[in-house]
Amino acid sequence: MAATRDRIVDASAELFRRQGYNATGVKQIVTEAQAPFGSLYHFFPGGKEQLAAEAVRTSGAMYELLIPAVFDPAPDLITGVRQFFAGAAAHLVETDYEDACPIATVALEVSSASEILRQACADVFESWIEAGTGMYEGAGLTPERARELTIAMLAALEGAFVLARALRSTEPLGVAGEVIAQTVQRAIDEGPRRP
Amino acid sequence: MAATRDRIVDASAELFRRQGYNATGVKQIVTEAQAPFGSLYHFFPGGKEQLAAEAVRTSGAMYELLIPAVFDPAPDLITGVRQFFAGAAAHLVETDYEDACPIATVALEVSSASEILRQACADVFESWIEAGTGMYEGAGLTPERARELTIAMLAALEGAFVLARALRSTEPLGVAGEVIAQTVQRAIDEGPRRP
DNA sequence: CCTCCTCTAGATTGATCGCTCTAGCGATAG
DNA sequence: CTATCGCTAGAGCGATCAATCTAGAGGAGG
Numbered sequence: 001m002a003a004t005r006d007r008i009v010d011a012s013a014e015l016f017r018r019q020g021y022n023a024t025g026v027k028q029i030v031t032e033a034q035a036p037f038g039s040l041y042h043f044f045p046g047g048k049e050q051l052a053a054e055a056v057r058t059s060g061a062m063y064e065l066l067i068p069a070v071f072d073p074a075p076d077l078i079t080g081v082r083q084f085f086a087g088a089a090a091h092l093v094e095t096d097y098e099d100a101c102p103i104a105t106v107a108l109e110v111s112s113a114s115e116i117l118r119q120a121c122a123d124v125f126e127s128w129i130e131a132g133t134g135m136y137e138g139a140g141l142t143p144e145r146a147r148e149l150t151i152a153m154l155a156a157l158e159g160a161f162v163l164a165r166a167l168r169s170t171e172p173l174g175v176a177g178e179v180i181a182q183t184v185q186r187a188i189d190e191g192p193r194r195p
Numbered sequence: 196m197a198a199t200r201d202r203i204v205d206a207s208a209e210l211f212r213r214q215g216y217n218a219t220g221v222k223q224i225v226t227e228a229q230a231p232f233g234s235l236y237h238f239f240p241g242g243k244e245q246l247a248a249e250a251v252r253t254s255g256a257m258y259e260l261l262i263p264a265v266f267d268p269a270p271d272l273i274t275g276v277r278q279f280f281a282g283a284a285a286h287l288v289e290t291d292y293e294d295a296c297p298i299a300t301v302a303l304e305v306s307s308a309s310e311i312l313r314q315a316c317a318d319v320f321e322s323w324i325e326a327g328t329g330m331y332e333g334a335g336l337t338p339e340r341a342r343e344l345t346i347a348m349l350a351a352l353e354g355a356f357v358l359a360r361a362l363r364s365t366e367p368l369g370v371a372g373e374v375i376a377q378t379v380q381r382a383i384d385e386g387p388r389r390p
Numbered sequence: 391c392c393t394c395c396t397c398t399a400g401a402t403t404g405a406t407c408g409c410t411c412t413a414g415c416g417a418t419a420g
Numbered sequence: 421c422t423a424t425c426g427c428t429a430g431a432g433c434g435a436t437c438a439a440t441c442t443a444g445a446g447g448a449g450g
Contacts, residue, residue: 004427020304022217026408036428041409043427048408098307104357108300109215111360112293121361151358152374155367156347159354162299163346165306166316172350179347179378186381199397221438231398236439238397243438 005043007033012051013059018098020105021052052106053120059102060124067131077139077188078181085177088157089170097168100161128154145187153180200238202228207246208254213293215300216247247301248315254297255319262326272334272383273376276348280372283352284365292363295356323349340382348375
């Protein structure tokens with residue numbers, strides 16, 4: 001049974017999301033996970049770094065599921081974009097501005113400190129980009145334009161999270177979402193024409 | 196003479212920018228600043244937190260100067276936007292993807308941990324927003340639209356930094372800058388009309 | 391000259407860090 | 421039954437953390 005291992009990964013992912021990598025201690029992780037301390041190094045002989053890499057990939061995969069979960073039921077792409085940002089804003093308020101992107105804080109902390117963790121974050125971001133690109137391609141956009149729109153959407157979302165958490169306001173998520181929604185609208189209206 | 200104090204603040208700002216708040220130790224700060232350890236707590240009796248708050252405000256004020264420095268000499272707003280993102284990308288590459296936003300990492304780390312530091316980051320972001328808003332207003336946009344465009348631009352920049360550092364690629368800065376440039380272009384073309 | 395005060399200088403503190411180690415529990419196999 | 425093995429359990433390691441403390445250097449004012 002790997003229930004203990006799962007609890008450790010889940011607790012790590014949540015703590016890293018809210019506090020970041022460096023502010024989260026292994027003692028705190030096992031306490032939060034209600035797991036014995038020895039189990040952490042039994043399952044993760046590579047220590048905190050290996051555990052964080054797995055937590056990043058796991059929470060990244062979970063967050064990626066939000067993309068189809070929001071966009072598929074939406075009547076159109078633009079509504080999907082608006083609902084994606086609105087949902088992110090709502091969840092941020094519900095958690096008192098603690099739950100934003102699950103890996104952004106870790107990504108900034110480690111991108112010049114741990115190549116292993118930087119690569120894990122890069123893989124997650126690339127995975128999100130591919131998922132979003134496929135979705136936009138399904139709406140008739142060229143692969144290049146679809147990728148650009150996805151990257152722009154993710155950048156707007158990540159940056160809006162940074163501003164929103166510091167300002168304790170959902171305003172950045174609102175305006176960023178609206179800018180992306182209108183950009184997507186225009187891309188669809190223009191169709192496959194290349195500028 | 197406050198040269199020692201200044202060196203401490205400058206060294207802190209640079210280390211926080213590259214490593215974040217939690218990964219930077221006070222010993223490392225005084226070593227980097229070539230300052231005696233005792234001086235740190237002489238000038239900053241509030242300790243690391245007070246020092247970080249001042250470093251955030253100082254580097255935030257410095258970075259704000261980049262806005263007019265890039266936009267004023269530009270022939271038009273859209274060119275200014277493109278040059279701003281292109282300059283950020285160039286500096287990122289020059290520093291091997293270490294020097295992005297001076298306060299973003301700290302902002303994410305502390306926004307749920309230290310109210311003092313969160314407020315310092317919020318003040319800096321709000322100051323940037325006001326500076327950008329004034330600039331867009333000068334181009335004939337309404338105050339509301341100018342503020343929205345500024346927030347969208349900053350969010351796109353911050354998010355593109357997150358993606359760029361993790362992916363070690365300037366692609367996010369390129370596409371985010373282009374989306375903002377075209378959004379600004381359209382806002383100007385539409386003029387003061389309200390949607 | 392001496393006194394005062396700002397700043398330098400670093401040893402030291404207690405707490406906490408990530409991690410290692412040994413001991414033993416409990417289920418399963420022979 | 422015993423033996424094995426995955427996992428639990430936590431004491432304790434050296435290192436490092438932010439911060440405090442005392443002592444003195446160095447210049448200014450009297």
